[in-house]
Amino acid sequence: MRISKDLKKWAVYSLAGLFSLALHGVVVFLLLLGGAEKSTTQKPRPANFVRATLVQLQPKVPVRDQRAAKEKAAVAKKRAEQRRQEQVRKQKAAERKQREQKKQRAEKNRRDKALKKKQADARAQQAAEQKQQVAREQRAREAERQQELQREARAQALASALDSEDEFLADEESGSLVQGYQQYIQQRIIANWNRPLSARRGMETILSIQLVPTGQVVGVTVLKSSGNPAFDLSAQQAVKKVGRFDKLQQLSQQSPRLFERSFRQFQLVFRPEDLRL
Amino acid sequence: MPEQQLSLLSLVIGASVPVQLVMFILLITSMVSWLMIGQRWWYLRQMAVGFKVFEGTFWSGVDLNELFRDGSVRLKDSAGVDGVENVFRSGFREFNRLTKNEGTDPDAVMEGTERAMRVALSREEEKLNTHLPFLASVASVSPYIGLFGTVWGIMQSFRGLATMQQATLAVVAPGISEALIATAMGLFAAIPAVVAYNRFAADADALYGRYDTFADEFTSLLHRRVHSS
Numbered sequence: 001m002r003i004s005k006d007l008k009k010w011a012v013y014s015l016a017g018l019f020s021l022a023l024h025g026v027v028v029f030l031l032l033l034g035g036a037e038k039s040t041t042q043k044p045r046p047a048n049f050v051r052a053t054l055v056q057l058q059p060k061v062p063v064r065d066q067r068a069a070k071e072k073a074a075v076a077k078k079r080a081e082q083r084r085q086e087q088v089r090k091q092k093a094a095e096r097k098q099r100e101q102k103k104q105r106a107e108k109n110r111r112d113k114a115l116k117k118k119q120a121d122a123r124a125q126q127a128a129e130q131k132q133q134v135a136r137e138q139r140a141r142e143a144e145r146q147q148e149l150q151r152e153a154r155a156q157a158l159a160s161a162l163d164s165e166d167e168f169l170a171d172e173e174s175g176s177l178v179q180g181y182q183q184y185i186q187q188r189i190i191a192n193w194n195r196p197l198s199a200r201r202g203m204e205t206i207l208s209i210q211l212v213p214t215g216q217v218v219g220v221t222v223l224k225s226s227g228n229p230a231f232d233l234s235a236q237q238a239v240k241k242v243g244r245f246d247k248l249q250q251l252s253q254q255s256p257r258l259f260e261r262s263f264r265q266f267q268l269v270f271r272p273e274d275l276r277l
Numbered sequence: 278m279p280e281q282q283l284s285l286l287s288l289v290i291g292a293s294v295p296v297q298l299v300m301f302i303l304l305i306t307s308m309v310s311w312l313m314i315g316q317r318w319w320y321l322r323q324m325a326v327g328f329k330v331f332e333g334t335f336w337s338g339v340d341l342n343e344l345f346r347d348g349s350v351r352l353k354d355s356a357g358v359d360g361v362e363n364v365f366r367s368g369f370r371e372f373n374r375l376t377k378n379e380g381t382d383p384d385a386v387m388e389g390t391e392r393a394m395r396v397a398l399s400r401e402e403e404k405l406n407t408h409l410p411f412l413a414s415v416a417s418v419s420p421y422i423g424l425f426g427t428v429w430g431i432m433q434s435f436r437g438l439a440t441m442q443q444a445t446l447a448v449v450a451p452g453i454s455e456a457l458i459a460t461a462m463g464l465f466a467a468i469p470a471v472v473a474y475n476r477f478a479a480d481a482d483a484l485y486g487r488y489d490t491f492a493d494e495f496t497s498l499l500h501r502r503v504h505s506s
Contacts, residue, residue, distance in 0.1 A: 004357075005357040008357070012316055012319050012320070013312070013316055015315065015319075016311075016312045016313070016314070016315025016316040016319065017308075017312045017315075019311065019312075019315045020308050020309075020310075020311030020312045020314075020315060021308065023311055024304070024307065024308055024311070027465075031285050032284070032285060032286050034285070190443075193445075194445055194446060194447065195443075195445045195447050195448075196447070197447055
């Protein structure tokens with residue numbers, strides 16, 4: 001009499017257990033389903049990576065010896081064939097020469113006839129050429145005048161260049177200064193850069209950046225893509241995130257010309273070195 | 278930017294051992310607590326329905342001796358007697374036993390009957406409240422277990438971060454995400470347990486109250502019978 005009561009109790013427990021199992025199964029399944037859709041984009045990238053490493057690991061020594069033996073045999077056969085072919089070729093060549101000599105004789109006769117015709121034509125042409133020469137001389141005079149004008153312009157440019165030479169030398173001294181600022185810019189960008197998951201070592205993208213004298217970024221464009229759009233975009237966003245390069249404001253106050261020349265619009269090779277992949 | 282999201286499964290598999298252990302514990306806890314919830318729900322419903330049916334027959338004017346015999350038959354048929362009927366049976370049995378010997382003091386009879394019913398009542402209360410402490414402790418403890426897993430996971434991912442030269446969000450994010458799964462699982466186990474505990478505790482309390490009322494009513498009925506004879 002106790003047994004059936006216990007059985008009933010057991011049945012209730014197992015039913016509840018089944019319910020709980022089913023509930024958790026459904027929840028886990030739904031979560032995994034949601035996760036699987038998102039993760040599909042991730043799969044192809046590691047595959048590429050693995051392929052690259054495998055190629056380096058491939059070389060095998062023992063196979064080569066066998067191959068070398070086979071190759072030697074093959075080379076010997078080839079040489080024998082080549083010799084045969086050369087003999088055949090020589091015979092053919094001798095035959096050809098005989099034929100060609102015959103042809104040449106026939107052609108000489110034809111040429112002699114053609115020469116007589118040409119001489120008659122040439123006299124008519126000489127008259128026409130004299131007229132053309134007159135026209136050419138006129139053109140040459142005009143060209144000389146233009147060249148003179150150009151020379152004058154160059155002389156003026158040279159004079160202005162001499163004027164600015166002093167500046168130029170000063171600028172060259174400040175080349176290291178410019179480099180320092182470039183390094184500063186690179187650092188600021190990398191500090192504000194979010195590494196996308198797909199970024200790999202050796203990626204680089206060339207950015208064109210426009211600044212105003214306050215150091216404010218007014219424009220960023222990608223000149224040369226790294227091939228990975230996520231990487232390009234992250235670099236571009238890093239520059240936008242920096243927003244303002246404070247040190248460049250000092251530079252533009254100290255030497256506005258240097259700023260105008262080097263930083264108003266400049267190209268930057270964005271190549272983060274410490275990618276861990 | 279083409280975002281690459283990590284699947285939940287890879288996060289769980291990639292988690293460190295303590296975090297995985299926490300997740301496993303929480304999964305088991307959640308499953309057991311749902312088992313308890315199912316069982317309790319069924320049992321309390323059964324009890325509520327049984328009480329209504331028994332009260333209906335009791336107040337329908339049926340002979341109490343017949344009602345008692347009916348229960349005995351069902352006991353022999355191994356169908357089982359539960360809930361308020363147990364209170365009635367133990368009280369009635371005691372009452373009959375005491376009134377068999379002539380000359381017993383009516384007050385003593387009533388006292389014995391009441392005591393027997395009180396014992397049955399407390400047994401029934403115990404039955405109503407089984408598993409509820411388990412649900413209560415799941416409700417209060419599993420968020421902490423989950424939190425422990427999360428804290429551990431975040432600790433690990435920050436320790437990993439310390440060795441790197443450049444701290445990007447992409448380095449810590451997977452670790453934190455994986456750690457947060459533990460908290461999510463803790464809450465997943467705790468929330469149903471809290472709701473179920475409150476609901477079932479209230480139901481059990483209400484049922485016990487009704488049993489108690491019935492016991493009082495029955496006592497007064499017997500009291501009338503003792504003092505009228």
